[in-house]
Amino acid sequence: MNGTQRFTAAVEARLKEAIARLGYRSNPLARSMITGRTRAIGLAILDISNPHFTNLVKGANRVAIQHDYTLLLVDTEENPQREQTLIESLAQRVDGMIVSSRMPDDSVQWLLDLGKPVVLFGRGARFPVASVGTDSCLAGYMLANHLVKLGHRHIAYLGFGRSRWNDERIRGIRNCLDEYGLALDIHDAASPSAAGGERACSALVLGPKRPDAVICYNDLIALGFIKQARELGLQLPRDVSVAGFDNVPYGEYTAPALTTVDFQSEKMGELAMTKLLDQLHGNAETAASYSLLDPRLVVRESTVRREVAAGDAAAAGDARTRRHESRMPAAE
Amino acid sequence: MNGTQRFTAAVEARLKEAIARLGYRSNPLARSMITGRTRAIGLAILDISNPHFTNLVKGANRVAIQHDYTLLLVDTEENPQREQTLIESLAQRVDGMIVSSRMPDDSVQWLLDLGKPVVLFGRGARFPVASVGTDSCLAGYMLANHLVKLGHRHIAYLGFGRSRWNDERIRGIRNCLDEYGLALDIHDAASPSAAGGERACSALVLGPKRPDAVICYNDLIALGFIKQARELGLQLPRDVSVAGFDNVPYGEYTAPALTTVDFQSEKMGELAMTKLLDQLHGNAETAASYSLLDPRLVVRESTVRREVAAGDAAAAGDARTRRHESRMPAAE
DNA sequence: GTGAAAGCGCTAACAA
DNA sequence: TTGTTAGCGCTTTCAC
Numbered sequence A, B: 001m002n003g004t005q006r007f008t009a010a011v012e013a014r015l016k017e018a019i020a021r022l023g024y025r026s027n028p029l030a031r032s033m034i035t036g037r038t039r040a041i042g043l044a045i046l047d048i049s050n051p052h053f054t055n056l057v058k059g060a061n062r063v064a065i066q067h068d069y070t071l072l073l074v075d076t077e078e079n080p081q082r083e084q085t086l087i088e089s090l091a092q093r094v095d096g097m098i099v100s101s102r103m104p105d106d107s108v109q110w111l112l113d114l115g116k117p118v119v120l121f122g123r124g125a126r127f128p129v130a131s132v133g134t135d136s137c138l139a140g141y142m143l144a145n146h147l148v149k150l151g152h153r154h155i156a157y158l159g160f161g162r163s164r165w166n167d168e169r170i171r172g173i174r175n176c177l178d179e180y181g182l183a184l185d186i187h188d189a190a191s192p193s194a195a196g197g198e199r200a201c202s203a204l205v206l207g208p209k210r211p212d213a214v215i216c217y218n219d220l221i222a223l224g225f226i227k228q229a230r231e232l233g234l235q236l237p238r239d240v241s242v243a244g245f246d247n248v249p250y251g252e253y254t255a256p257a258l259t260t261v262d263f264q265s266e267k268m269g270e271l272a273m274t275k276l277l278d279q280l281h282g283n284a285e286t287a288a289s290y291s292l293l294d295p296r297l298v299v300r301e302s303t304v305r306r307e308v309a310a311g312d313a314a315a316a317g318d319a320r321t322r323r324h325e326s327r328m329p330a331a332e
Numbered sequence C: 001g002t003g004a005a006a007g008c009g010c011t012a013a014c015a016a
Numbered sequence D: 001t002t003g004t005t006a007g008c009g010c011t012t013t014c015a016c
Helices: A009-022 A028-035 A051-066 A080-091 A136-149 A166-179 A194-205 A219-231 A265-280 A310-322 B009-022 B028-035 B051-066 B080-091 B136-149 B166-179 B194-205 B219-231 B265-280 B310-322
Strands: A040-045 A070-075 A096-099 A118-121 A130-134 A155-159 A184-188 A213-216 A241-246 A259-262 A290-293 A296-298 B040-045 B070-075 B096-099 B118-121 B130-134 B155-159 B184-188 B213-216 B241-246 B259-262 B290-293 B296-298
Touching (some): A040 A265, A070 A080, A130 A265, A136 A155, A155 A166, B040 B051, B040 B265, B070 B080, B080 B096, B096 B265, B136 B155, B136 B241, B166 B184, B184 B194, B213 B219, B265 B290
Parallel strands (some): A040 A070, A118 A130, A130 A290, B040 B070, B096 B118, B241 B259
Antiparallel strands (some): A259 A296
């Protein structure tokens, strides 16, 4: 027996000797079958190529190891069917699951019916699930506000419609632009990746009215956009300011370095794992709670003050004073 | 019973009904205990933040899914103890393991003793293990050759001593430089990451003799190096050409875009998984074989022709002719 | 403090 | 084609 029973030192030694001699190793499958516990946690992420998600993993892994759990990872590759298969397969081999998914709130039920504790991302208080997230609306407001203050007036959003946060980000941006009486030009990328940003770039930049500034759904799209805009002959950031969300590590190493909003991905991972372990160990307090992390604006080189022509400047000043005293609606 | 036995349609229907009514789901743990098969493959990688490894995962995952296997991932975080614990824990839950590790050849035995089929990376023919790798020596040669042809004479290598490929890369670089009678200045980064490159930069760049060109152990180090060199006031690539290994996706989005050697990481992952499944299904042919992938030079903007002063030019010409007809030693 | 026995949920082999 | 049984490697319980 392993750990449950105590013996006299003599017997214990003899036991240990036998174990070593036979090369015995306990079969965790059989053990798990009995105890119903695996000491493993499953984590499903949408895309392992996206540093945002690998940061989640880093955070979750740290906490798991601290508590002597093994973190098992699957990459669902933004594919809903694959996601369901993989999650079902994984869920039965672990004590609990952390899941990053685009499935709508009402499709989440089967996940809960798996009978394992679950932590999700960004499900808000509207759903009785443990969940951790950030204020995407506020983040959008921050970025828009930053750009407007730099003198930008024609702002575009290159979004990703399939994301559950896309609308929130738009809302935040609009909240800000509305204060200045500015319109928002909305575009959509086919995928939340650099390739998506590249492909969407020309439609924005070569379209009828080129924006002064582009806010992208995430940093990867922003990176792709920047590269493609360059190849189309634009001078960045002079011609167009670009910003993203997530603060992925590589945004720091590009030129121009990327302005973005830090969502504290790693801390999100930590928090999710902590929440799950709490649930596992019966601390029901945090069970179905929602933890919100603060977004932080990270200003780098990809957003710069717009050099305005004379006519433009007057219009800008006009707009700014017109609705000068409006409050920040996103800080609710 | 599930799949093993056939029944008449009537019984089958009644069975299905009962299954649905009871909400029965087979317990894969119990099943695996009996059959000894889990239909899962374990993959251990050194650092999930490194796109090289996430590409391995992408490749392996694709093949696994094709064959209806679940790929379970662990991140060992460049930590040997953690690695051993995680691998042992994972190995017993899966049918086979793919392991990316820095452990020396003679420490690999315990891994094989786990009793599961294993595929490793870059173990060569010298070890009776299934393994896939690339020719690091040739890759080093390619990069060095590229730089010499661009007129660089003072070439430095910013390596990572703990890697099992570091010496191979140095050998390849030296093979080339020797042909031109050039010396190689060797430095070492503390970690194979952008942070490692940043920290190591000043010692190289502010040292007694600044190199014309720096070859970094991998792209991440190169990215960090470039960023830091910029902050130290250097004009890149004019002042220093920089190159790396791996061809990580983000090297394309930096400025200057990174010259590198493509190791076909994704294909490596595919190949490793294919090899493992072959082993699992009894195709013993590939069992202990070693597959080598070809490195490919990817020239981008971070390496440029050196603008030589008059004296330098003469010396360079001299060196080039001196051992003009020597063969490529790395193509063995 | 130690050994024996029951049974977890399943599959495999066999009997009906 | 169907129902039954043994037993996988472990933990748990209980008698010794």
